[in-house]
Amino acid sequence: MTAPTAPARESPAAGPPPAVLEIRGLRVAFDVPAGRLPAVDGVDLTLRQGEILALVGESGSGKSALSMSLVGLNRGPRTHISGEVDFGGRNLAEASESELRSVRGKDIAVVFQDSLAALNPLHRVGAQVVEMMRAHRRMPRERAMDRAVELFGEVGIANPRDNARALPHQMSGGMRQRVMIAMGLANDPAVLIADEPTTALDVTIQAQVLSVLERARADHGTAILLITHDLGVVAEVADRVAVMYAGRIVEQGSRDEVLFDPQHPYTIGLLGSVPPIDGPVTDRLPAIPGNPLTGVDRPKGCAFAARCAFVRDACEEPPELLRRDGGPGHLDACVLPGSVREAARGAGRDPVPNERGRS
Ligand SMILES: Nc1ncnc2c1ncn2[C@@H]1O[C@H](COP(=O)(O)OP(=O)(O)OP(=O)(O)O)[C@@H](O)[C@H]1O
Numbered sequence: 001m002t003a004p005t006a007p008a009r010e011s012p013a014a015g016p017p018p019a020v021l022e023i024r025g026l027r028v029a030f031d032v033p034a035g036r037l038p039a040v041d042g043v044d045l046t047l048r049q050g051e052i053l054a055l056v057g058e059s060g061s062g063k064s065a066l067s068m069s070l071v072g073l074n075r076g077p078r079t080h081i082s083g084e085v086d087f088g089g090r091n092l093a094e095a096s097e098s099e100l101r102s103v104r105g106k107d108i109a110v111v112f113q114d115s116l117a118a119l120n121p122l123h124r125v126g127a128q129v130v131e132m133m134r135a136h137r138r139m140p141r142e143r144a145m146d147r148a149v150e151l152f153g154e155v156g157i158a159n160p161r162d163n164a165r166a167l168p169h170q171m172s173g174g175m176r177q178r179v180m181i182a183m184g185l186a187n188d189p190a191v192l193i194a195d196e197p198t199t200a201l202d203v204t205i206q207a208q209v210l211s212v213l214e215r216a217r218a219d220h221g222t223a224i225l226l227i228t229h230d231l232g233v234v235a236e237v238a239d240r241v242a243v244m245y246a247g248r249i250v251e252q253g254s255r256d257e258v259l260f261d262p263q264h265p266y267t268i269g270l271l272g273s274v275p276p277i278d279g280p281v282t283d284r285l286p287a288i289p290g291n292p293l294t295g296v297d298r299p300k301g302c303a304f305a306a307r308c309a310f311v312r313d314a315c316e317e318p319p320e321l322l323r324r325d326g327g328p329g330h331l332d333a334c335v336l337p338g339s340v341r342e343a344a345r346g347a348g349r350d351p352v353p354n355e356r357g358r359s
Pocket residue numbers: 030031032037039057058059060061062063064065066294
């Protein structure tokens with residue numbers, strides 16, 4: 001494993017790196033039997049060149065709906081997408097299918113957890129990476145294959161030249177996942193969207209894959225939106241973190257701000273629900289007491305209010321994502337006074353101590 005590269009930090013002289021993807025007021029709603037489900041409920045988020053932005057939140061909070069909508073992967077008659085996904089002046093939320101096809105895999109690559117569904121079962125994996133490269137640029141087949149084999153080596157596939165000849169079903173899930181990541185990086189994309197890319201991998205391979213992502217960011221300035229349940233992964237590679245709850249971003253800031261100085265009771269609960277280091281290993285975060293909002297009806301005010309031990313009348317108003325008690329880039333959507341958040345942090349990082357039944 002290579003030494004971790006320095007994260008893309010703001011240098012005071014140069015200012016922050018340029019934005020590559022600016023998401024403004026993004027909404028994604030699905031028609032379901034009960035009505036219209038607001039899976040992504042007005043999200044603003046900026047992804048900057050060369051940064052790794054981690055998007056975290058419980059299952060069902062809308063992380064995948066958000067990431068898929070950025071490149072139109074969940075369009076359909078029952079999906080309603082609105083808002084702006086600004087990529088170099090183009091609004092991808094309104095781009096045609098053919099425009100999106102030329103962006104996907106070249107400028108913006110996506111890696112999802114379900115690698116079996118994403119690969120063509122009938123084609124050898126090396127050939128699929130070659131195809132991905134040649135679909136977007138002129139390149140002799142042999143040179144593309146050499147590059148594919150090199151990428152396979154980089155993502156930790158043993159005997160890369162032999163394994164390039166394998167069919168997807170002949171590989172383990174972890175190997176296929178690494179093929180997907182190699183394919184994602186094949187065209188040196190400006191943006192890589194990785195939805196739980198390492199969840200299925202064992203710890204050693206996971207570290208290898210993360211260092212591949214860090215290298216892509218360092219060598220090519222690739223901006224990475226990394227969706228993960230694993231706060232260990234966040235702590236290791238993320239520059240910034242955005243926390244999603246019920247389709248909204250409730251907190252965002254630098255990794256250290258969010259992990260070590262969380263402001264929103266939901267973030268505090270999420271961090272408190274990390275299993276102890278000597279506890280049972282799970283690939284999902286244990287749930288915060290109470291249930292996430294998954295229905296079609298959403299409160300006008302804070303979506304977390306029903307689960308928050310510190311709820312007040314003020315929580316019935318729609319909370320804005322603002323800088324409150326954190327640093328300049330540290331935003332949260334909790335209207336409670338600082339003293340109350342302090343109490344939330346003090347409650348053993350457990351915003352709902354009573355329901356959890358701890359003594
Ligand atoms: N195609 C769809 N049709 C209807 N509802 C959907 C669809 N896709 C997602 N949803 C719903 O939208 C909400 C957000 O789902 P999403 O998959 O984005 O969550 P997630 O944060 O990625 O969860 P996980 O951590 O489990 O992957 C959920 O309530 C889910 O049931």
